Amino acid sequence: MSLTINEIAQKAGVSIGTVDRVIHNRGRVSKESIEKIQAIINEYGYQPNPIARQLKTKKDFVIGVLLPDLGTEQSYWKSVFEGMKKAAEEFKLFSIKIKLTEYKRHSSKAFVEKAKELSKEKIDALITAPIVAPEIFEILPLFSNVPYVFVDSPLDHDKQLTTVAQDPYQGGYCAGRIMDLLVPNAKKIITVQMYDKAPNLHERSRGFAEYFNNPKVVKNITYTAKEYGTQKKFIEAILKAKPDGIFVTNEGSSEIADYCKAKKITKSFALIGYDLMEKNVKSLKEGNIDCLISQSPQDQGYLAVKKLYQHCLINEKIEREIFIPINIFFKENI
Numbered sequence: 001m002s003l004t005i006n007e008i009a010q011k012a013g014v015s016i017g018t019v020d021r022v023i024h025n026r027g028r029v030s031k032e033s034i035e036k037i038q039a040i041i042n043e044y045g046y047q048p049n050p051i052a053r054q055l056k057t058k059k060d061f062v063i064g065v066l067l068p069d070l071g072t073e074q075s076y077w078k079s080v081f082e083g084m085k086k087a088a089e090e091f092k093l094f095s096i097k098i099k100l101t102e103y104k105r106h107s108s109k110a111f112v113e114k115a116k117e118l119s120k121e122k123i124d125a126l127i128t129a130p131i132v133a134p135e136i137f138e139i140l141p142l143f144s145n146v147p148y149v150f151v152d153s154p155l156d157h158d159k160q161l162t163t164v165a166q167d168p169y170q171g172g173y174c175a176g177r178i179m180d181l182l183v184p185n186a187k188k189i190i191t192v193q194m195y196d197k198a199p200n201l202h203e204r205s206r207g208f209a210e211y212f213n214n215p216k217v218v219k220n221i222t223y224t225a226k227e228y229g230t231q232k233k234f235i236e237a238i239l240k241a242k243p244d245g246i247f248v249t250n251e252g253s254s255e256i257a258d259y260c261k262a263k264k265i266t267k268s269f270a271l272i273g274y275d276l277m278e279k280n281v282k283s284l285k286e287g288n289i290d291c292l293i294s295q296s297p298q299d300q301g302y303l304a305v306k307k308l309y310q311h312c313l314i315n316e317k318i319e320r321e322i323f324i325p326i327n328i329f330f331k332e333n334i
Contacts, residue, residue: 083301
């Protein structure tokens, strides 16, 4: 086990200052003390004190964050960012600073442009969500000189420091199991995918479909919002199909619930969605959404910063993947 300067000094019977001079090869030290200190270091190893080192340098550790527009106080991405700020405050002794760059969620071009802007800033690490494909592979080389962490979505990529996310395939598979319990004799189930370029949403749809794995019994229809001019037409097309169940792969399930409520449409289908946003929770409590799956976005943001702190500032080994639990909520346990 590596020793600190203080522990080396105690074993050698010298002052901390003497050990410091030997380690950094500065100042006058007797040959006897040098040999004694070096022998202890060779046997046990030397572990620098990260807090002392950080305080000595007085240098901010700047984490660049590239996320979609945070939106309202209750948005998913806002919650992710709040988790990051919580971690930065917890480890403020290390002068962790968060530099946020936002981009328009629907624009691949905006994603690339904002990434290029951020790459020109002086940052020590990066946190981003790999939800814009294939453009994510275009921008990652811009940050090859700093460690980066993925949140929200896993990505088949081997250069990130770690990934903090829920397994999207397993989340979709779990949603399929719940749907099967809610409507065991379903003949038609629709999966709603709002963004066609988001790999995590594709994986949720795939997991959901593979749970049933029987197209003769359950017909899975995937809608993408871009095919329809307005959200109203989008929802009307979904309801026109008269499904027994609807699985929304992101936080948009309340849009369907609110539409049915406004139009006084009697809900005759099971509705499962993602994320405990305020509108979703309200619809869940009212019985207009049957089930929500939480990704614990604040925990994701918190852990992303914490893992950078552990790796970059106190030299700890960290896991390559950190999977967030699949938390399931009904109106009875919200």
